[in-house]
Amino acid sequence: MSFIVRQVAKRADGGDIIRTRTLVQAELTVGRGTDCDIQLADLAVMLRHARLVQITAGKVSVETTGGVPVEVGGKFVTRADLAVAENPTIDIGPFRLSLSPGEDGAVAITAERVVPSIEAADAAHETSIFSLSGAMPTKRRMAWIGGLAVLVLLLLVPLFHFIGEGEPALPQTMVAEAARPVTPGQGFGDGKLSVPTARPAAAGGFAPDESWSSGTLSDAHASLSNNCSACHQKAFVSVTDGACQACHTASALPDHAAPARMAKGRLPDGGVMGAAHSAFNLPQGRCTSCHKEHEGAATVMTVAESFCTDCHGGLKSRLADTAVANVPGWAKHPDFRATLVSSPSADKPVFTRTALAGAREKSGLIYPHDIHQSTTNAVANMAQKQRLPQGTDGALPCSYCHKADEGQVRFKPIDMEANCGACHDLAFARDGGTVRTLPHGKPAQVAGIIRDFTLSESFAPRAAVQRLSFDRHLPGKAPPPLSGGNPAARAQAAVVSVFTGKGLCTECHVVTDTGAADLTRRFAITPVSINDHYLPQGQFPHGKHKSYDGKTGQAACVACHTSVTKSKVSTDVNIPGVANCRECHGAPAKTLLSTTAKAGASCDTCHGYHDGVAPAGALPAGHVQPARVAGRQAAGRSRQTPA
Structure with missing residues (x-):
């Protein structure tokens, strides 16, 4: 079937x-x-x-x-x-x-x-x-309804809300932080950007104009996520520099250079991008030309290296009178030019920017590094007797004099009492249980004190008073007595012994004999101007360079400052050149398995953009120095009293 x-x-x-x-x-x-x-x-x-x-x-x-x-x-x-x-x-x-x-x-x-x-x-x-077509509007009608909904909900409602918001209420904590000047070296040293922690948005919840947002705000501006008018001050107009400077004031983030110079040295804006910039009123040099928003947590602070090299790679061709060398990138970065003291002064030292090769500095100080870095001489023995810090090799460590500042960027000013006084004692007499000392940095007072002390001992000698020698003598041999002979001649001889030959002051200072009849005005000491920043156009945070190829402490210092242990005069400039930096920065990793360089080599590893410029006439011709750097140097010099 x-x-x-x-x-x-x-x-x-x-x-x-x-x-x-x-x-x-x-x-x-x-x-x-x-x-x-x-x-x-x-x-x-x-x-x-x-x-x-x-x-x-x-x-x-x-x-x-x-x-x-x-x-x-x-x-x-x-x-x-x-x-x-x-x-x-x-x-x-x-x-x-x-x-x-x-x-x-x-x-x-x-x-x-x-x-x-x-x-x-x-x-x-x-x-x-079995369909709903009979109960629903037609497709054409649905399209019109959808279009009107978009127009009302996504354009008109956000626009009316935006216009009616009035003056934006900016978070005071964010404004205060933006107005605070950037700490030198804060964003430099390892080529890695520190992304700020995102703050919560202000109370008020969702705002209709947020529907226009093209993406999430960066962490730095996260608290403005429901406050669009804080930056977008006019509807359908790009963010202006004025909106940025409402928080980021010119004193906190000064211009990179004089605006007229920047405009003259800027790359020409041509081609399709130039036409687009002109059509939408987006000129070059705006804050948002470099700082992009609505692209993620760190984007507003992330600036591509090409933003620097595009301009500095051929700057001299557009700005012929500039003193800044062309820098097409780290691989072809020219050697450093150090800013040196060419004429010391108590209040207005003269700085000159020059190449490192053969450079000499006139700080007014006599300081041979090799003697102070020895492991066997009298300095090393004195450090042991005084129980001063010692390096692993037994020498006086660099850190005894060069103490890092609070930001671990550079070092505190050298102070005679704190850094030199333990060995270079200014005591000149012992009066019973009291040790008499000379004031540092006041040659007129020194001469007066020695003269008066010598005269008093000549006319009324006291057994309890013992004069300490101002010059070197054989061990065990006491200094000659002050009593007897011509008191005035002995007083003059005592003062001269302090300021001449191998006297107390000449070990460290350049002394000039003016020949003045007044003994207190006869000897003048060249002011000491110790440079605190040899490379003011860049930042070098010493706190992030405490080790070098496994070396730490003293060994890490001399690994870069290789000439310091052999430096016999204070005119030597013991600053390493760019070749030394390339040993780590931009160099390939040491291990075969690693694909990253040993250290960052982008422009912002060492350089800042908003460092500002020094006032006109404050620096030698052709030299530009960041304003904040110049301010710190002035502050440092005010704390240094010339001997």
Whole structure:
């Protein structure tokens, strides 16, 4: 027993698609379910609607399985026996099964969808019965509604809110921090940017104009996330420099250089980008030309190195009178030019910027580094006896005199009493249990004190008073007595012994004999001007260079300042050149597995942009020095009293 099943489907153009199968079995299932032998896909048909069974050759019975009748010969029945030779039909919902004799005694069944004009709807109408198209607006109307919603909710409402906000209330803590000058070296030293911690946004919640935001604010400005008008002060106008300077004042972030000089030395703005800048009123040199917002946590502080090299790579071709050398990048960075004291002065020392090769400095101080760095001479023995700090090699360490400042950027000014007094004692007499000392930095008073002391001892010597020698003498040999002879001549000789030959002052200072009759005005000492920043155009945080290739302490210092242990005169400039810096900065990593350089080599590793310029006439011709650096030098000099 078998069935030949032909299922007829309609093409879109009206043609028929006939699929034929032969099923060798005595029974067929008919329904909407996918497991039925004859599947009729329509909701009017049950999942298991009926079954067909071959009773005998040429005879088939049909029986419904769900209780819903089928139409056979114009009558609705739940069971019927059909003679195949009579070509009977069975209607189930919108489908008709036509039976006819097939080959080899098989029963042929043709299943097709019939759509009577009265009893069933066409396919399109049937689809619309189960859709919402009849209850919804048309697509055109929906497009208009959507467009109006965008216009109102995303343009008009935010715009009215923006216009009605009035003067923005800036977070006072953020304003105070922005107005505070940047600490020298704060953002320099390792090429890694320190991203500030994001502050919470001000109270008030979501503001409608936030829908215009192109991305999240940086951590530095996170507290303004619901206060758009703080920066965007006018609708549809780019952020202006005035908006930035409302917080970042010129005193805290001064100009990189004189505005007129910057405009003259800037790269020409041409091509497509130049046209775009002109069309949208976005001139070069604006704050936002370098500092981009709405791009992540650190973007407003991140400036690409090309922003520096694009200008400085060929600056001399655009600004012919500049004293700044062309710097196309770290690999071709010219050697450093140090700012040296060329003429010491108590209040107005003269600085000259010169190349390191063969440079000499006139600080007014006599200080041989090699003697103070020895491990075996009298200085080393004195340091041991005085129980002063010692390096691992037994020498007086650099850190004894060069003490880091609070920011660990450079060093505190050298002070005679604190750094030299332990060894260079200014005591000149012992009066019983009292040790008399000379004042440092006051030659007139020194001469007067020695003169008066010598005269008093000549006219009224006291046994309890012991004069200490002002000059060197053999060990165990006492200085000559002051009593006897011409008192005035002895007083003059005592004063002269302090300021001449191997006297107390000449060990460290340049003394000039003016020949004045007044003994207190006869000797003048060259003022001491100790430079506190040899490379003012850059920053070198010593606190981040405490080790070098595994060396620390004294060894790390002399690893860079290689000439200091052999320096015999204070005119030597023991500043390392750019080649020394390249040993770490920009050099490849030492291990094969590492792919990063040993230290950063971007421009902002050593240089700042908002350092400012010195006042006109304050520096030698051709030399530009950051204002804050000049201020620190002046402050440092005011603390140094010339001997």
